[in-house]
Amino acid sequence: MITYERDFEWQVDDDAEMLMAEAMGRVVEEREKGIAGYYNLPEDSKMIVTEVNAYAGSNDAVKSCDTIAVIGIGGSSLGAKAIDSMLRHKYPEARRLLFFENPDPVEISQKFSTIKKDRTVFIVISKSGSTIETMSIFKALIAHFDLDLDGEDRKRLIAITDENSALCHFADCHGIKTYTIPHNVGGRFSVLSAVGIVPLTLAGYDTCSILDGGVAMVRRFFNGEAEHLLIKAVFIARHWESHRMNVLFSYATFLEDFTKWYVQLWGESLGKIDRCGNRVGLTPLGQIGSVDQHSFLQLIIEGPRDKTVTFMKIENFENPLTIPEITLENIEKTDFVNGRTFNELINAECDATRESVAQQGVPVDAIVLDRLSETNIGELILYYELLTSLTGAMLHINTYDQPGVELGKKILAKKFHKAKKI
Amino acid sequence: MITYERDFEWQVDDDAEMLMAEAMGRVVEEREKGIAGYYNLPEDSKMIVTEVNAYAGSNDAVKSCDTIAVIGIGGSSLGAKAIDSMLRHKYPEARRLLFFENPDPVEISQKFSTIKKDRTVFIVISKSGSTIETMSIFKALIAHFDLDLDGEDRKRLIAITDENSALCHFADCHGIKTYTIPHNVGGRFSVLSAVGIVPLTLAGYDTCSILDGGVAMVRRFFNGEAEHLLIKAVFIARHWESHRMNVLFSYATFLEDFTKWYVQLWGESLGKIDRCGNRVGLTPLGQIGSVDQHSFLQLIIEGPRDKTVTFMKIENFENPLTIPEITLENIEKTDFVNGRTFNELINAECDATRESVAQQGVPVDAIVLDRLSETNIGELILYYELLTSLTGAMLHINTYDQPGVELGKKILAKKFHKAKKI
Numbered sequence: 001m002i003t004y005e006r007d008f009e010w011q012v013d014d015d016a017e018m019l020m021a022e023a024m025g026r027v028v029e030e031r032e033k034g035i036a037g038y039y040n041l042p043e044d045s046k047m048i049v050t051e052v053n054a055y056a057g058s059n060d061a062v063k064s065c066d067t068i069a070v071i072g073i074g075g076s077s078l079g080a081k082a083i084d085s086m087l088r089h090k091y092p093e094a095r096r097l098l099f100f101e102n103p104d105p106v107e108i109s110q111k112f113s114t115i116k117k118d119r120t121v122f123i124v125i126s127k128s129g130s131t132i133e134t135m136s137i138f139k140a141l142i143a144h145f146d147l148d149l150d151g152e153d154r155k156r157l158i159a160i161t162d163e164n165s166a167l168c169h170f171a172d173c174h175g176i177k178t179y180t181i182p183h184n185v186g187g188r189f190s191v192l193s194a195v196g197i198v199p200l201t202l203a204g205y206d207t208c209s210i211l212d213g214g215v216a217m218v219r220r221f222f223n224g225e226a227e228h229l230l231i232k233a234v235f236i237a238r239h240w241e242s243h244r245m246n247v248l249f250s251y252a253t254f255l256e257d258f259t260k261w262y263v264q265l266w267g268e269s270l271g272k273i274d275r276c277g278n279r280v281g282l283t284p285l286g287q288i289g290s291v292d293q294h295s296f297l298q299l300i301i302e303g304p305r306d307k308t309v310t311f312m313k314i315e316n317f318e319n320p321l322t323i324p325e326i327t328l329e330n331i332e333k334t335d336f337v338n339g340r341t342f343n344e345l346i347n348a349e350c351d352a353t354r355e356s357v358a359q360q361g362v363p364v365d366a367i368v369l370d371r372l373s374e375t376n377i378g379e380l381i382l383y384y385e386l387l388t389s390l391t392g393a394m395l396h397i398n399t400y401d402q403p404g405v406e407l408g409k410k411i412l413a414k415k416f417h418k419a420k421k422i
Numbered sequence: 423m424i425t426y427e428r429d430f431e432w433q434v435d436d437d438a439e440m441l442m443a444e445a446m447g448r449v450v451e452e453r454e455k456g457i458a459g460y461y462n463l464p465e466d467s468k469m470i471v472t473e474v475n476a477y478a479g480s481n482d483a484v485k486s487c488d489t490i491a492v493i494g495i496g497g498s499s500l501g502a503k504a505i506d507s508m509l510r511h512k513y514p515e516a517r518r519l520l521f522f523e524n525p526d527p528v529e530i531s532q533k534f535s536t537i538k539k540d541r542t543v544f545i546v547i548s549k550s551g552s553t554i555e556t557m558s559i560f561k562a563l564i565a566h567f568d569l570d571l572d573g574e575d576r577k578r579l580i581a582i583t584d585e586n587s588a589l590c591h592f593a594d595c596h597g598i599k600t601y602t603i604p605h606n607v608g609g610r611f612s613v614l615s616a617v618g619i620v621p622l623t624l625a626g627y628d629t630c631s632i633l634d635g636g637v638a639m640v641r642r643f644f645n646g647e648a649e650h651l652l653i654k655a656v657f658i659a660r661h662w663e664s665h666r667m668n669v670l671f672s673y674a675t676f677l678e679d680f681t682k683w684y685v686q687l688w689g690e691s692l693g694k695i696d697r698c699g700n701r702v703g704l705t706p707l708g709q710i711g712s713v714d715q716h717s718f719l720q721l722i723i724e725g726p727r728d729k730t731v732t733f734m735k736i737e738n739f740e741n742p743l744t745i746p747e748i749t750l751e752n753i754e755k756t757d758f759v760n761g762r763t764f765n766e767l768i769n770a771e772c773d774a775t776r777e778s779v780a781q782q783g784v785p786v787d788a789i790v791l792d793r794l795s796e797t798n799i800g801e802l803i804l805y806y807e808l809l810t811s812l813t814g815a816m817l818h819i820n821t822y823d824q825p826g827v828e829l830g831k832k833i834l835a836k837k838f839h840k841a842k843k844i
Contacts (some may be wrong), residue, residue, distance in 0.1 A: 072717025089528045101711045105741035105764035106511050107675040133712055135756040136745045136767060143746035168754035187716075234479060244728060245667075245705060252742045254527040264717035271721025281725025283644025285707065290555055291524045293827060294609075295686035299693025300825030303703025306666060319527035323558045324565040330591035334557040342527035345558060349525070352834035359829065387473065403583070403714060404723030412774035416758045 002379055004228045007354065007364040008237055019237070020230045023393035028222070030389065036400055038385055039182035039222075041192040042214030042378065047193050048179065049208050052201040055177065061156035062202060065121045069111075070199050071100040071141065072125030073133045075187020076160075078261040080196040083377060085257040085297045087205055090372070094204040095132045100141075108140060117145040122197055123158045127187050129165030132412070160194045186400050188265045189385055192378070206374050213378025221386055229387055233364060236308060237394035240282055243308050243363065249302065250312040251289035251350040252372075259286025262384055269388045271404070272397035280395050289313075290349040297353065301360055309357055311366040313350040317343045318371060424801055426650045429776065429786040432657055441659065444654040445815035450644070452811065458822055459606035460807055464612040464636030464800065470601065470616050471630050475624040477599065479642055483578035484624060487543045491533075492621050493522045493563065494547030495555045497609020498582075500683040502618040505799060507679040509627055512794070516626040522563075525555045526632065530562060539567040545580045545621055549609050551587030554834070559817075571596045582616045590698055610687045610821050614800070628796050637801025643808055651809055654787060658730060659816035662704055665730050669722065669756050672734040673711035673772040674794075681708025684806055691810045693826070694819035711735075712771040719775065732786040733777055735772040739765045740793060 012020075030036045056062040070077060077099050084097045098111060122141060128132045147153040159171040159178045171178040179194035190196065192214055201207045220226050246266065248259050251412035260387065272278050287296050289311075300307060323345065325338045337345055358364040368384075369376045392399030452458045478484040492499060499521050505517045520533060542657075544563060548556045567582045569575045581593040581600045593600040601616035612618065614636055623629045642648050658668065668688065670681050688706035696702050709718050711733075722729060745767065759767055782785040789805075793797045814821030 032761070073713060089532060102675045102710065103767050104673075104675045105739050105743040105768070108764060109741060109743055130753055130755050132756055132759065132767075133771075135753055136759055136764070139746050139748045139760075140447055140743065140764070142748055145491045166755070168751050196510070227561060230564045233776045244726065251526075253524045260717070267718045267721040267725075271723075271725030273724050278727045279724060281721050281728075283707070283721060283725070283728075285705070288524065291495060293830065294822045295500070295682070296689045297830065298826040299689040299703050301693075301704060301829070302695050302701060303689075303693030303705070304666065304701045306703075306705075317527050319531060321527040321531050321562065324561050326561045326564055328557065328561070328592050329556055329595045330590055331588045331843070333552050334554055334586070336835060337554065337558055338561070340529060340838070342525050342558070342562070345525050345554075346527070348837050349830075351553075352837060353830045355833050356830035378558050392539040402720040402721040406714065407723070408719065408771075408778035411777050412770055413758060415774060416762070416768050 001370045002376055002383070003368040005366040005368065006116075006228070006232075007358040007366070010231075012231060012234070016234045016238065019234050019394050023233065023390045024230065026393040027386070027389050030223075030409060034184050036189065036389065037182045038189035038192070039218055041185065042211045042218055042382065045192055045197045045211055046196070046208060048197045049201050049211070052198055056202055059155060062121055065095065065119050065156070067096045067098055067115060067120045068199050068202050069098045069100060069115060069120055069122045069141075070125060071122065071134050071138050072195075073101045073131060074264060075190050076125035076127065076131070076134065076195055077101050078188075078257070078264050079191025079381075080199045082258040082261040083191070083196065083205065083210065084203065085254050086372060086377060087374070089254065091204060095202065097199060097203050100137045101133075105137055108137060112144055114289050115145070117147070121156045121158065121202065122147075123160060124197055125160040127159045127165070127181055127190070128168030129170070132409075138314075145226060149176070158198065164205055188268055188399070191261070191381060194305050197246065209374035210378040213375035214382045215378075216375070217379045217386070219383035227384075229383065230390060233387055233390035233394055234282045235363065236282065237391050239308075239363075240280060240395065241352050243306055243309040244281070245283045245285055247285045247287055247296075247307055247309045248312060249287045249289055249292070249309055249353070250341055252314055252317070253288060255312065256286070256288050259288070265384055265388055268402050270395065270397070272395075274395060274397045276396070280397060282391070289353065290346060293349065293353055300357055300362060305362065308363045308365075311350055311354045311364065312369075313347050313366070314369045314372050315347065316371045318345060423792045424798055424805070425790040427788040427790065428654075430782040434653060434656070438656045438660065441816050445655065445812045446652065448815040449808070449811050453644075456606050458611070458811065459604045460611035460614070461640055463607065464640055464804065465699070466614070467614055467619045467633055468630060470619050471623050471633070474620055478624060478801050481577060484543055487517065487541050487578070487791075489518045489520055489542045489697060490536060490562075490621050490624050491520045491522060491537060491542055491544045492547060493544065493556050493560050494617075495523045495553060496686060497612050498547035498549065498553070498556065498617055499523045500610075500679070500686050501613025501803075502621050503682040504683040505613070505627070505632065506623055506625065507617065508794060511676065517624065519621060519625050522559045523555075525558055530559060531577050533564055537567070539569070539578075543578050543580065543624065544569075545582060546589065547582040548589050549584050549587070549603055549612070549619055550591030551592070554831075557787060561591070571598075580620065582620060589642045610690055613683070613803060631796035632800040635797030636804045637800075638797070639801040639804035639808070643804075648808070649725065652812060655809055655812035655816055657785065658704065659813050661730075661785075662702060662817065665728055666703070667705045667729040669709055669729055669731045670734060671705045671709045671711055671714070671731055671775070673768050674736055674739070675710060675713075677734065678708070678710050681710070684708060687806055687810055690824050691799070691814055691821045692817065692819070695816075696817060696819045698805055698818070702819060704813070706806045711775065712768060715771065715775055722779055722784060727784065730785045730787075733772055733776045733786065733791070734791075735769050735788070736791045736794050737769065741765060770794045
């Protein structure tokens with residue numbers, strides 16, 4: 001179960017009501033017309049789980065592997081990585097997921113050295129099928145591990161991409177197993193498509209329960225049972241010029257990759273030129289508690305009132321580690337937590353910080369997971385995706401494109417083509 | 423060698439000249455009067471290196487260890503962690519540094535399981551000596567590894583703290599080796615004090631060269647040979663209300679922890695109530711290229727003009743990994759990088775993105791390291807520390823305190839005391 005809380009008073013007025021109704025209408029339309037497809041993934045992707053399990057059972061390369069190497073960047077890696085980080089400690093038997101994202105030679109070389117080809121399945125993920133980083137790393141993998149694309153090695157390869165993409169056609173040429181991404185699901189909304197579900201299922205995670213959590217959230221939302229989401233969206237959208245940053249302050253180290261997923265979702269969706277030609281944009285920031293209380297908190301408390309802050313915590317870590325009843329000479333003032341669990345300590349830090357931030361008049365809300373279950377994770381993903389869609393609708397922007405990144409790609413290609421001519 | 427570049431035209435007018443002179447005066451005064459002590463660390467800490475090496479040579483626990491466990495949070499861990507992440511791949515023989523920062527039971531338990539007591543040296547770092555997270559984790563370590571503080575085990579313990587702090591007195595009681603932090607060096611400016619130098623030297627890094635880089639930067643700055651720093655500071659300070667975020671976009675995965683160090687330094691120093699009672703604050707954001715081109719770039723390009731962006735890259739990774747001359751059927755359009763190194767690719771991505779961001783009118787500057795040398799790292803640290811001091815002086819704030827975080831600590835203690843009474 002997840003509880004959504006709000007620490008500040010805010011009255012929904014007529015204008016806000018209108019905005020909420022309008023945004024809700026747009027999201028319903030997006031779903032009905034298939035403009036955005038992520039709403040249906042929790043239901044539709046159950047078939048993928050079944051299929052992947054069947055495939056894994058009949059494929060010797062998968063059966064004997066201990067590592068799933070995922071080659072993908074941005075939306076092709078962040079979601080699966082976030083879930084892997086969150087659930088890893090609960091699945092000591094799960095296969096290792098190794099993500100090749102950055103075209104950084106040091107990182108790639110280091111990761112190469114930890115891989116044995118005959119114990120690894122390689123999953124290449126690119127929506128367009130021609131992402132320069134992903135394809136370059138894939139080529140380096142082919143050369144380094146001497147992958148024979150027309151021989152036995154192709155059985156340890158999987159491609160995940162758009163139907164009819166370049167990668168899709170390449171995979172067809174070699175009979176490489178391919179899963180497709182629905183055309184109306186963008187990279188940053190794709191974690192519950194094959195993009196996330198295939199690697200996570202192969203690793204051994206209970207992806208069905210993750211999807212169940214998503215299904216429940218979608219159902220509640222479209223049944224009108226998640227008004228808190230609309231209220232949060234309208235608050236954020238109406239105050240974006242004064243409160244242009246949202247800090248997601250998450251209290252657990254293993255939530256760090258989730259905050260990165262959130263940063264992509266929020267930043268790439270909500271930083272746009274609106275339909276009137278104005279630049280709008282909400283800047284997401286991921287922080288981890290209690291570590292970043294010793295880093296970023298000062299700025300939140302005494303800095304300008306330009307941020308909203310969302311605290312996220314897990315009530316029950318299911319880990320009994322306790323602060324022992326030890327008194328250290330001269331450091332007795334820290335004894336007030338003796339005998340308590342670290343679970344209690346980190347959550348009390350969250351509560352105390354939340355209270356101190358709210359006292360300063362910063363708009364604070366909170367997401368409280370009763371525990372780190374698969375269904376909670378599925379719900380959380382849909383919560384943020386729906387919040388993003390609603391906020392985008394209220395800002396009158398296209399939430400699902402990313403035209404701003406194209407210029408850099410063109411300049412990059414030009415740099416290399418020019419260099420080649422010389 | 424590091425080159426500092428600026429991609430936008432900006433005229434230094436009379437007011438700016440005045441601000442620059444005033445800030446320079448304040449920094450000189452801070453140094454002369456000992457208000458801030460970090461300026462002297464590069465020179466003064468060389469003695470620590472000598473001493474640590476002598477200590478390590480005569481201490482069997484250190485000689486036989488393969489892991490240095492650092493228990494510290496915020497300024498007590500971020501700096502050493504940043505340098506460890508940057509240099510690790512160049513020092514395959516270095517001892518493992520394991521950081522215990524967050525009071526997260528899952529993370530702590532996981533790290534416990536990777537430690538063997540008789541191969542580990544434990545360094546407890548807390549400036550005040552009574553940081554609740556650090557002391558709680560330290561107690562858990564004592565219990566878990568059955569550390570006998572009055573027996574042989576104390577030889578594998580080191581304390582780093584302020585003179586006369588609670589931790590200092592505790593260490594005295596047990597004859598535990600202690601290094602002190604100068605009273606006028608705050609946590610976030612302490613990486614080149616014992617806080618960073620002791621663990622990094624014990625691990626096996628060439629800390630002398632890091633300090634050399636710092637010495638050179640301090641000398642150049644106080645000789646008036648680093649005007650670019652003053653110009654950057656005055657631009658940022660004068661535009662803080664319109665451009666209230668600075669993105670440090672670093673092109674290498676191993677720079678991620680450095681961006682976290684920068685986030686603490688910048689955020690905690692520059693988020694303050696100024697001497698007129700106004701809230702001022704510059705929000706730091708760390709991004710990693712090229713990964714975050716697929717995450718955050720869209721917002722920078724099309725979102726509001728509320729950010730400055732600093733690109734950081736390393737010209738020569740000293741790693742030859744190449745994109746092989748492989749053509750994948752149907753994906754020929756990615757062949758324009760074939761035969762090039764990943765070093766070239768990631769830096770071309772940096773250049774192309776930088777160009778595309780600058781073209782949008784975003785104020786862009788760049789930090790270009792010729793290579794990842796120890797001296798460059800030392801210079802980089804001082805560069806950011808000096809920039810922070812100058813910017814703080816221009817904003818008329820106290821750069822070195824952090825009063826905002828106290829309230830949360832009080833609430834935390836109250837929560838536990840109240841709970842105990844029930």
